Amino acid sequence: AQSVSQHNHHVILSEAASLELGCNYSYGGTVNLFWYVQYPGQHLQLLLKYFSGDPLVKGIKGFEAEFIKSKFSFNLRKPSVQWSDTAEYFCAVSGTGRRALTFGSGTRLQVQP
Amino acid sequence: KAGVTQTPRYLIKTRGQQVTLSCSPISGHRSVSWYQQTPGQGLQFLFEYFSETQRNKGNFPGRFSGRQFSNSRSEMNVSTLELGDSALYLCASRSDRGAGEQFFGPGTRLTVL
Numbered sequence: 318a319q320s321v322s323q324h325n326h327h328v329i330l331s332e333a334a335s336l337e338l339g340c341n342y343s344y345g346g347t348v349n350l351f352w353y354v355q356y357p358g359q360h361l362q363l364l365l366k367y368f369s370g371d372p373l374v375k376g377i378k379g380f381e382a383e384f385i386k387s388k389f390s391f392n393l394r395k396p397s398v399q400w401s402d403t404a405e406y407f408c409a410v411s412g413t414g415r416r417a418l419t420f421g422s423g424t425r426l427q428v429q430p
Numbered sequence: 431k432a433g434v435t436q437t438p439r440y441l442i443k444t445r446g447q448q449v450t451l452s453c454s455p456i457s458g459h460r461s462v463s464w465y466q467q468t469p470g471q472g473l474q475f476l477f478e479y480f481s482e483t484q485r486n487k488g489n490f491p492g493r494f495s496g497r498q499f500s501n502s503r504s505e506m507n508v509s510t511l512e513l514g515d516s517a518l519y520l521c522a523s524r525s526d527r528g529a530g531e532q533f534f535g536p537g538t539r540l541t542v543l
Contacts, residue, residue, distance in 0.1 A: 351531065361520065361534040407473065416461065416524060417486050418532060420473035 319344040321410050323421035330398050331429050338393040338424050340382075340408030350391040351409040351418065352382055361407070367391065368413075378402070400430045432457065434523050434535035442541045448509040451538045455502050455523030461485075462504040463532060464496060467518040476519075479504050508540075516542045 320343045330336060342348065352364040365376025372384040382393045391408060408421040435454045443449050455462050463486075464476040475488040479498035496506040502523075508515055518539050522532035 353534075360536040361522075363531050363533070366531050409473075416478055416530070416532075417463065417475040417488065418465075418473075418522075419475070420465075422472045 319348075319410055319412065319419045321408050321419055321421035323406075323408055323424050325424045326422065327425045327427070329427045329429065332400055333397050334428075336393070336395040336398045336402075336426070338406055338408075338426070340391045340393065340421060342389050342391065342408075342410045342419075344389075344410055344412060347413045349411045349413060350382075350384060351411075352376065352380070352391075352393050353407045353409060353420075354404045355407065355423075356404045364393070364406070398426075398428050400428050402426060403428045434521055434533055436519075436521050436535040436538050438538060439536065440539050440541075442543065443511050444543050445511055445513060447511050448507065449511060449540060450505055450507050451519055451521075451540070453504045453506075453521030453523075453535060455504070455521075456525075456533055459523035459525050459533075460502050461524040461526065462498055462502065463522045463524070464504070464506050465520040465522065466490075467520055467537070468516075473520070476506065511542045513542050516540060 322341045324339045350367040353361045354364050364380050367374045367384045375381045380395050406424045409418040437452045461480045463478040467473045478486040482498045493509045498504045518537040520537045521535045524532045
């Protein structure tokens with residue numbers, strides 16, 4: 318069975334600080350990887366995705382993530398966070414051909430002005 | 431293009447009752463998936479429908495069921511409600527073309543008293 322671990326449950330940063338959120342997955346096959354964000358009172362939105370090719374993927378709002386196959390990791394990064402980045406971030410994985418997403422438990426990011 | 435819509439947005443029921451939630455996918459999307467989001471269990475996959483057929487099912491009891499209509503609209507039903515069914519129920523639609531990422535609706539918040 319596939320699983321996703323997000324080790325940081327709650328992260329507090331000051332504006333302009335750099336961000337890295339960890340995501341590790343367990344799956345016995347080729348995977349598709351995603352980061353979703355849920356802003357307060359809003360629905361889940363896709364930040365970025367990895368299907369194949371360049372393991373460094375860039376998403377919206379200055380976010381990027383790197384797929385490291387040997388470490389089963391897909392960490393999310395942003396060089397300089399803003400107050401508007403305050404939200405909950407979810408890492409998710411699906412097997413190729415299997416569309417159901419398995420989500421991590423989420424990381425609540427709080428950015429202080 | 432309009433996003434995924436879900437109705438109703440909020441629902442209060444009592445134990446033992448049944449409930450039906452509705453989801454309209456993005457126009458042209460034939461795949462609809464349902465997820466349950468709770469503080470304790472996080473986001474969990476319920477089932478996926480494609481062209482009126484259930485294509486995938488998560489690990490939920492038989493009280494949870496769904497269906498999809500010829501216009502791709504989907505409903506999910508929960509019978510004999512339990513207190514633990516209180517959750518945010520999310521619907522996601524997906525195109526079979528392109529990257530195939532899932533787009534989520536705002537959810538239906540179900541409270542079981």
